[in-house]
Amino acid sequence: MARVPDYRMVTIIGKGGRGIVYKAALTRSHCTPTAPRRQLSEYVAIKRLDRHGKHIDPATSENGQLWQCQVKMLKRTQHPHILHYYDAFVTHQHYYVVTEYVDGGDFGTLVDDQRVRGPFADRLIHRWLNQLAQALDYLHTLRIIHRDITPRNLLYRPRDGALLLSDFDLALELPPGHGWFEDRYAVGTPNYMAPEIYNRQRYSPASDMWAFGCFAFELVNLRLAFPGTHLPDIMAKVRRGLLFSDLSSMNRWSGFRGIVQDTLCADPGIRLTAQGALGRLGRFGVSQQRVVKPSPINPTDFIATPRLRNLQPRTPEPNPLPVTAMASESSTWSPHHPWIHLSNAPPSSPVSSFEGLERCVGWVTSQIGRSVFIQLYTAAHRYCRQNQDLNKLCTTAEFNQLCRRYNVTQPIQALLALIVKTESQLYQRAFS
Structure with a gap:
C-alpha cells in the first residue's frame, strides 16, 4: 500500500469544506494491485480528508464513510468518462484517494x-x-x-x-x-x-x-x-x-x-x-x-454557430417520448401536464373528456412540433385569461404572428382554440 512519502505534493488544485485536492508526483516506483506503475501518468490527483484522530474507525466517522464510499465506487467503475482510480490509503491524520490528474479544470x-x-x-x-x-x-x-x-x-x-x-x-x-433509495436527509x-x-x-x-x-x-x-x-x-x-x-x-x-x-x-x-x-x-x-x-x-x-431566428415546422421524431409543457410565470396552468404526449393518430372522437383532450393535443403536437405547440398554447391561454370569446383568438396579433411564422393551417388553429376552451371547461367541471 502507498504511503505519503511515495508522493510529492506539487500544488493545491481544489479545496472544500471536507478536504483538499493536490496535484502530486511520484517520488519512487511502486505498484499496487489496482495501479501498476506503468499505468500511472507523470502526475496524479490526491484527495485528502481529515481523520480527526488516529483511533477513529473509518466506518464510524463522517469523513471515513465518505472515503470508504468513494473508494468502493471508484474501484467498481472503469469507464472512459469516469475518473480513473489508482490507489487509496490511510495515515494517522488523514484519508487519501489517488486518481488520475486532469489538467483542464472543471x-x-x-x-x-x-x-x-x-x-x-x-x-x-x-x-x-x-x-x-x-x-x-x-x-x-x-x-x-x-x-x-x-x-x-x-x-x-x-x-x-x-x-x-x-x-x-x-x-x-x-x-x-429496488429501483430507488430512501434517505432521511437531502x-x-x-x-x-x-x-x-x-x-x-x-x-x-x-x-x-x-x-x-x-x-x-x-x-x-x-x-x-x-x-x-x-x-x-x-x-x-x-x-x-x-x-x-x-x-x-x-x-x-x-x-x-x-x-x-x-x-x-x-x-x-x-x-x-x-x-x-x-x-x-x-x-x-x-x-x-x-x-x-x-x-x-x-x-x-x-465559437458557437449562429442562432436560428425563424424555425420551420419540423418532422415529428420517431418513437415520441413524453413532453413537459411550459407556461408563462403568471399562468395558473400547471407547468407539468402529465397527460400531454405525442400521437400520430388524429382525434377520432369529440373532445369531451381528458382522454379525448389528450388525443387532440397529441395529434396537434405531432403535426406542428412540440415547441411550436407550446408557443401557440401559451399565447392562446394568455388570451383566454383576458377574453372569454375564443372565436376571435385567430385575429389577435400575437397568435396570428406565430401562426404565420410557422405556417399553421386554419384547422390546426381551430383545434388549438378548442383545446384551450375544452381544458377550461373540464377543469371547472372537475373542481366544481
Whole structure:
C-alpha cells in the first residue's frame, strides 16, 4: 500500500469544506494491485480528508464513510468518462484517494470563462452531453446513483476534449430488488437537486437525470437553470419548473430543448433516462463510437454557430417520448401536464373528456412540433385569461404572428382554440 512519502505534493488544485485536492508526483516506483506503475501518468490527483484522530474507525466517522464510499465506487467503475482510480490509503491524520490528474479544470470554471466569449459550439455540447449520458448509463446499469452531478464535479481533459465524471463522495448503490433509495436527509448541490429530493421522496437514477438536464441547460445558455443562493428561493424555482421564457432562448437546436424539457420533468416516473438521452443524441448525428475516442478540439470550436431566428415546422421524431409543457410565470396552468404526449393518430372522437383532450393535443403536437405547440398554447391561454370569446383568438396579433411564422393551417388553429376552451371547461367541471 502507498504511503505519503511515495508522493510529492506539487500544488493545491481544489479545496472544500471536507478536504483538499493536490496535484502530486511520484517520488519512487511502486505498484499496487489496482495501479501498476506503468499505468500511472507523470502526475496524479490526491484527495485528502481529515481523520480527526488516529483511533477513529473509518466506518464510524463522517469523513471515513465518505472515503470508504468513494473508494468502493471508484474501484467498481472503469469507464472512459469516469475518473480513473489508482490507489487509496490511510495515515494517522488523514484519508487519501489517488486518481488520475486532469489538467483542464472543471466545467464550472469552463462555463464561467465561456460567458465572456459567447455560447459553446453545438458539436461541443453534443459531445459532452453524449459523454455524460454514457457515464450515467454505465453507472445506472451497475445500480449506482451519483447524487451530485454538477459542473464542478465534471472535469475537462484538454488533450482529447473529453468530459470525466468525478467525486463519488455521495454516490450509493441501490438495494437489491429496488429501483430507488430512501434517505432521511437531502444531499447534493441545491441548484441541481430534483424536486422529489426537496419533497423528501426517494432517490433513483431519475434524480441524476434531473441534474443532467440542469447541466445541459447551462451548457446551452451559460447560466443556471434554477439560480439562487438561498435554499427557499431555489426550492420554489425547482418546484415551479422551467418557464416558457427559459426555453425560448434555446432556438439553436430543437434537440437541446427536447432533452432539457424531458429531463427537467417534475414526475421522475416519466423523466428521460440516460439511455433515452443517448438515443436522442445519436439520432441527431453524434455516434457513441466517435465520442468515446474523440478527436482533439480546435480552439475555434468554442465559437458557437449562429442562432436560428425563424424555425420551420419540423418532422415529428420517431418513437415520441413524453413532453413537459411550459407556461408563462403568471399562468395558473400547471407547468407539468402529465397527460400531454405525442400521437400520430388524429382525434377520432369529440373532445369531451381528458382522454379525448389528450388525443387532440397529441395529434396537434405531432403535426406542428412540440415547441411550436407550446408557443401557440401559451399565447392562446394568455388570451383566454383576458377574453372569454375564443372565436376571435385567430385575429389577435400575437397568435396570428406565430401562426404565420410557422405556417399553421386554419384547422390546426381551430383545434388549438378548442383545446384551450375544452381544458377550461373540464377543469371547472372537475373542481366544481
